[in-house]
Amino acid sequence: MTLTQPPVPQEAVVAEGGHSPTPVVPAPRGRRPHLAGAAFLAPAVVLVALLIALPFVFTIYRSFFDDNGFTRSWVGLDNYVAMFTDPAFGQSVLNTLFWVVGTLVLPVGLGLAIAVGTWKLRLGGLARFAVILPYAISGSATAVVWTFMLSTDGGLDTLLRLLGLDPLVSQWLLQWPLNTVMMIIATTWQATGACVILFLVGLQSIPPSTLEAAQLDGASGWRLFWAVTFPQLRPMTIVVVGISIVGSLKVFDQVLLLTNGGPGTASETLALTMYRETFTLSRYGAGAAVAVFLTVVVVAASWAYLRRQLRPASN
């Protein structure tokens, strides 16, 4: 039994196993069980406190200082004021918003469409395999492949010229917002597979009887999906959308490797702004301020979304 499973009724144990149950000895009341519980919880609590809570508190503390790694002086909210008044920061927030919307529409939407569309097809497995395969490639390798594809006179431009579509040839990674859109598409190519897998798990958990009943009632195609299948995918959709929101808010590797946030800071996201301030400019206080802002956004978005979606249904 895991800690998250509900307690199994005693009768069920008897019925399943066929053996007489071990007599239940009431737990001794006192401090001992609490201490044992605390001891088991301690490693996890200590790890979370040391590796997450403490650094976060220190990051908040550091964001109030002008800190170059050698000397530190208190500047109050100056780092936050500078951050919010920097036009590059506004661009960074806008790009991050693009990523959130883009990864919700593309990988999640396509993942759902592919999972539902290929679920019961004869060669569906093959189609799904083709979509899932890029998921096995690391983010860095994906970025290298797409750099080759999207650079000037790269794979995509060559293909377009071959097809006589010369007017479509572009500087895919050099013009904003085209570069952000193309990076989202590159990420979609890789991330859709994960969404497909999760939605397939969700589809397999739908009782066949409900689908058969709906079909007997005359539902099919779009109506069957919208009125019967999709509502039953809700738990999985919540998970996929939640993961997608958090992932897109902190997107970093693809942007760093494909455009380095440029040209200028045109395609920078919040995670990249944080990295630039901290590791390129060695302005640890300013970087900490961006980190705090990013954390607040991620936690607030996750909390607002999950609170709304996981609210117990009222009877």
Next chain:
Amino acid sequence: MPDPILGGHLVTRRTALALGGAGLLAATLAACARGTDTRPSAPGTVTLNSDNPTWGPGYDAASDVLAARIGYRITSRSVASVANYNQIIRMTAQTDSTTDLIKWTNGYRLQDISRADILTDLNEVWDDAVGRGWVDEAQRESFTYRGKAYGVPLYKSYYAVFYSKRAFAENGIEVPSTFDDLLSAAQTLKDADITPFLSPGATTWEAEIWFMQLLASVDPDYYAAVTTDGASYVDDPAKQAMEVWSSMYADGFFSAPDVTSNDLPGLVSEGRFGMMLYGTWFANTLLAAGLTDDDIGFFRVPPMSASTRPAVVVESGSLSVPVKAHRRDAAVDVARNWLATDVQEAWVGFLGDTSPNPSALPKSDLVTALASDIAATRPVQLIRYWEASPTPLVEGNVQDLGSFMVTPSPAKGESTLRSMEARARTEWKIWNAA
């Protein structure tokens, strides 16, 4: 039946958790232990940290000579990521976990960490080296902060034009001696369907290269002034440089800005390479790629007018000694002998680049001809833009220049200079207040 994994008598869940916890604790404690890289090195050696993992054989070659001179060898280690390396040095150089020697940059990046009093003053080493004719006294300034020299030159590279000897010969082009000749050569190459200049930099540090060279060609004194808060980025020389750069783009002289310098060997073999303005340290990569002196040559970018003094941009790394180095005296001794002619001959013999010691030349004729030209013409030597101003100012301005390379219109040139000037006002204020 007992659970085959956890439910038996041998391993209960509690035992498994206890073992896992103990293992985790042991791993944590082990991680806190001091690694071999942060302990004092073996007798007769000093440690050196660098961000260039390919230079190991060069340090070994120089060590053979150093060992004969002073009985010490360099044990080098490296961190390939420049960003990671910078952070590691900033952290470890304050502690006794530092290596005995560190590779750093000169100019304002060196001044930045010198302010923390973590590096040893090497003025005495400079006096000695200058006295022996091992290094040009003029270079000392870019290693000095408030009267103390915090490093000696680890290497010395120039920014010059790599050109294809084959393309020049086939199209009847002579090595340019004036800026107009340079533009004329570019036009001839373009007419022959060869992109005249390979010019990376849309999203990289390389965006600075043409900007700093054009400023140097317009007015070397202005370059020195604008990079040290002595002039404005919207003054006439900067405007002229941006106009020339923009017009060269309009004439189709540059490649797309998202090419990489690594494309060069391939383009040479395809006969599609013309020229590239770059650091001479790149010669090492080209020689390793199989190119020879017959394929590639170098020349300096000439001044924009006959009345302007010739100027060349210099890049130089710093060999510095942290105050908390385990073998600090030995490290200072290595720094003292690093610029000796025989040590430098071994070093540049590996690098294939020029040396801070004018007497030490690599075996390859590729750089030797350029070094002879510089010795003969004695151009003004300007510190590279990357190190010539405070880091946040340079990083931001180089990003602006990358944007300009993507949209190189005259209007964008003007707005780029305005943005650079606004950043300069802010960043100089911060630098001077620190």
